[in-house]
Amino acid sequence: MEVEDLFSGASKAEGSQSTGPSPLKSLQIDLDFYSESIREVALEIVEEGYSAFPIFVAHQHEVSVGEVILDRKELETNWTINASTLEEFIQMDIIQENRKSAFIQNYKPAKDYMCLFVVVAEGANFVFYPYK
Numbered sequence: 001m002e003v004e005d006l007f008s009g010a011s012k013a014e015g016s017q018s019t020g021p022s023p024l025k026s027l028q029i030d031l032d033f034y035s036e037s038i039r040e041v042a043l044e045i046v047e048e049g050y051s052a053f054p055i056f057v058a059h060q061h062e063v064s065v066g067e068v069i070l071d072r073k074e075l076e077t078n079w080t081i082n083a084s085t086l087e088e089f090i091q092m093d094i095i096q097e098n099r100k101s102a103f104i105q106n107y108k109p110a111k112d113y114m115c116l117f118v119v120v121a122e123g124a125n126f127v128f129y130p131y132k
């Protein structure tokens with residue numbers, strides 16, 4: 001999934017009226033602000049040998065995957081970012097073992113893109129967002 005797919009129309013459910021801009025627009029702003037920090041963590045995860053596939057969880061509520069690296073309350077932003085890995089996602093059965101190879105095939109280079117697992121009230125999805 002591309003970032004545009006996640007942002008476009010996200011605030012309009014079928015048959016309902018939008019009450020304002022999508023909260024995902026604020027995610028885009030935060031990601032641009034967080035970009036260099038996330039890139040540093042991604043490269044560290046790869047270089048230190050923890051995983052070749054870092055995943056960052058973007059959320060506005062408590063989640064039980066990964067470790068918080070950017071806290072929205074501390075930074076006075078809208079989204080918190082947790083750092084995780086493909087291996088943790090498989091261990092927690094967020095990604096099923098039989099889908100691992102498909103995930104790896106679609107994974108974009110960690111030096112160029114952040115792999116995000118965006119959690120919103122309606123659900124969650126993966127998106128690759130380029131670093132600034």
